[in-house]
Amino acid sequence: MQAPIDGLLFYSERLPWGTSVGTAVREDLYLTPFTDADNWTLYHGDCLDALAELPDSSVNLIATDPPYFRIKNLPWDRQWDKPTEYLAWLDRVAAEWQRVLAPNGSLYCFASPRMAARVECLLGERFCVLNRIRWMKEAGWHNKTKKDALRSFLSPWEECIFAEHPGADNMAKGEAGYATKCDELRGFIFEPLRAYLDGEKERAGFTTRRVAEAFQQRTGSRTVTGMAGHWFLLVQWTLPTADNYAWLRDLFNRNGGEYLRREYEDLRREYEDLRRPFAVTADVPYTDVWDFPTVRPYPGKHPCEKPLEMMEHIVRASSREGDTVLDCFMGSGVTGEAAIRNGRKFVGVEMAEEWCKAAEERIMWTPPIGESVV
Numbered sequence: 001m002q003a004p005i006d007g008l009l010f011y012s013e014r015l016p017w018g019t020s021v022g023t024a025v026r027e028d029l030y031l032t033p034f035t036d037a038d039n040w041t042l043y044h045g046d047c048l049d050a051l052a053e054l055p056d057s058s059v060n061l062i063a064t065d066p067p068y069f070r071i072k073n074l075p076w077d078r079q080w081d082k083p084t085e086y087l088a089w090l091d092r093v094a095a096e097w098q099r100v101l102a103p104n105g106s107l108y109c110f111a112s113p114r115m116a117a118r119v120e121c122l123l124g125e126r127f128c129v130l131n132r133i134r135w136m137k138e139a140g141w142h143n144k145t146k147k148d149a150l151r152s153f154l155s156p157w158e159e160c161i162f163a164e165h166p167g168a169d170n171m172a173k174g175e176a177g178y179a180t181k182c183d184e185l186r187g188f189i190f191e192p193l194r195a196y197l198d199g200e201k202e203r204a205g206f207t208t209r210r211v212a213e214a215f216q217q218r219t220g221s222r223t224v225t226g227m228a229g230h231w232f233l234l235v236q237w238t239l240p241t242a243d244n245y246a247w248l249r250d251l252f253n254r255n256g257g258e259y260l261r262r263e264y265e266d267l268r269r270e271y272e273d274l275r276r277p278f279a280v281t282a283d284v285p286y287t288d289v290w291d292f293p294t295v296r297p298y299p300g301k302h303p304c305e306k307p308l309e310m311m312e313h314i315v316r317a318s319s320r321e322g323d324t325v326l327d328c329f330m331g332s333g334v335t336g337e338a339a340i341r342n343g344r345k346f347v348g349v350e351m352a353e354e355w356c357k358a359a360e361e362r363i364m365w366t367p368p369i370g371e372s373v374v
């Protein structure tokens with residue numbers, strides 16, 4: 001007989017709001033977790049209440065599947081009468097995502113074919129949209145649709161909008177409002193590296209202009225504007241290449257000194273660690289069209305359950321081990337299983353108690369890959 005993972009506390013019996021039990025529940029929380037384990041916390045309640053509990057920049061990956069808006073004949077998908085009401089609500093949720101997502105974090109948000117374009121525009125106001133992933137579904141309810149009665153083409157897909165904070169990966173260069181959006185980003189991701197290069201430049205008695213002029217001589221460029229400025233500035237910052245770093249070190253130490261002592265490889269590693277993770281290789285689905293098989297019907301299946309394989313793909317592509325993954329519409333808890341299996345932490349929110357229980361059960365028996373639940 002298997003036993004639950006160490007450190008797990010169950011709160012399936014709902015506790016009054018604000019009640020604190022044991023040491024695992026933080027005193028300042030208003031919304032008591034449904035489950036508070038070592039590496040995962042589930043909240044039963046409205047996502048806006050639960051999101052309010054999460055500190056700023058505390059989540060590395062948001063992978064979530066909000067209600068689609070009146071697609072499913074279920075109360076949670078019929079909370080709004082008009083698309084505008086639904087979008088206004090989703091925008092409040094997105095504002096919280098913007099707050100809790102770490103500056104180098106990633107967002108994956110599913111949307112129905114009918115709402116996808118509007119959801120993408122809405123998210124585009126707060127995030128930099130990187131891909132609109134199309135999940136092609138060979139099997140599914142859409143096959144039962146009476147094609148002749150549709151009066152339009154069938155949409156056998158769901159969209160998943162993949163986004164980051166504006167300017168997080170120096171990706172949005174040239175877009176209207178780029179500089180403002182970067183300024184809005186809470187803390188510039190590469191600031192430790194920029195500050196190191198800029199600090200060494202100051203210590204060596206150089207100005208950015210002097211470096212730029214020396215670089216112009218080196219490259220033979222006709223203008224003094226060039227890459228050099230971007231090594232020290234906040235906007236459109238870039239890490240120098242290994243060659244340019246070696247040249248910069250020679251320049252600063254020309255008259256003796258101990259400037260830029262850090263090895264380039266060390267800077268490069270720090271750069272990779274600070275950067276938004278994206279670990280996609282040629283061996284996994286690397287285009288924005290996905291064909292993961294839908295979940296086959298089984299007793300207790302969530303009506304919108306996403307395939308584990310697809311959620312693991314998202315988790316592995318866009319987070320690192322030990323990172324925190326958030327799903328604030330967790331349903332069956334598949335995102336939690338994907339996160340825990342891959343050595344990430346998980347925060348899940350679900351308004352239906354039955355699905356909270358199902359998710360708790362599912363994640364509780366999920367050992368990280370390579371470990372077994374004793």
Ligand SMILES: C[S@@+](CC[C@H](N)C(=O)[O-])C[C@H]1O[C@@H](n2cnc3c(N)ncnc32)[C@H](O)[C@@H]1O
Binds near residue numbers: 048
């Ligand atoms: C589209 S389903 C997600 C299914 C999930 N991706 C899975 O694979 O099982 C949306 C879920 O969000 C929940 N939900 C709807 N409104 C919510 C809200 N305001 N706060 C928290 N959960 C909510 C619903 O109960 C439903 O289980």
